[in-house]
Amino acid sequence: MNKLTIAVAGISAAFLASCSGDSRFPDFEKTETGIYYQNHKEGDQASVIKEGDVLFISQVMYTEGDSLLFDSRKMDKSQGPYAVQIGKPMYPGDMFDALKMMHVGDSSTFCLKVSDMWGKGYKQPIPPFLDSASYLKYSIRIDSVYSKEKVEKLQSEQKAQQQEMMKKYQAMEDSLLSSYISANKITAKPTQSGLIYIEKKKGKGALVQPGDSVTVAYKGMFTDGTVFDSSEGNPEPFTFPAGKQVVIAAWDETLMKMNVGTKALIICPSNIGYGPYGYGSIAPFTPLVFEMELIGIKSAK
Secondary structure, eight states: OOGGGGGGGTOOGGGEEOOTTOSSSTTOEEETTSOEEEEEEOOOTTOOOOTTOEEEEEEEEEETTOOEEEEGGGSOGGGOOOEEEOOOOSSTTSHHHHHTTOOTTOEEEEEEEHHHIIIIIIOSOOOTTSOTTOEEEEEEEEEEEEOHHHHHHHHHHHHHHHHHHHHHHHHHHHHHHHHHHHHTTOOOOOOTTSOEEEEEEOOBSOOOOTTOEEEEEEEEEOTTSOEEEEOTTOSSOEEEETTSSSSOHHHHHHHTTOOBTOEEEEEEOGGGTTTTTOBTTBOTTOOEEEEEEEEEEEOOO
16 A cells, blocks of 8 residues: 555545654654554555445454453354455544554554543443553455445445245244144134233232242244243243343243243244244244243242
């Protein structure tokens, strides 16, 4: 990244001030906005980095004293390449301004002032392990760039694919529910929410009230019988406040029907489960089955 070609990237020549020999970073140049930079390898000088572009980069971050803080090359590759989308500068001379000085294939090192980054940029207290008067050093290589237009096109395509997939899951839900109910000869009627509650063992004492602290043993299954979660083997019992939306709506509704010792099987459609987005291994619009036992109640009163 030759500084003589930076004007091609839309940066005014007046933006640069030749500060070779600066006592703090003697081998670096310095911009008028306070970015120290050193170029190691030039890439495609005709490429231009713009706001909205996504850069696929390698980045190593050090303290001014060269203590390693982050190395993108050591990240889990299964998560995909390390990427940064160029946004509006948070202040003159921030990281976005630094990255816009680069081109595809460039390798450079930038030094950015800690007090500016946290005070003007993040607007957060400076971490105690950093000196407010010091700089952070970033060694960066730009491997490739997706333009803002390409990013928007990909996002639009991904959104369309996601919507199509969600339609398929939604269409399957009624079939999964009706097949499970038929195969297990279930005759219990659903409540207004769609919950099917089947009491297997009657408990004793007062029913759970909203706000009570309850302890529950449970097993969560898909309609094909596959177990996706269970309290069995957990070192600590599962205890939480009932009726406070800490758990899915199906559980809160179920608990209001239980007292200590009650065992029940519940079938819950996705609208009172994990909804149109799912959770973890639970796909969108997935009906679920739970075996639940209320072990204890601690009254909120």
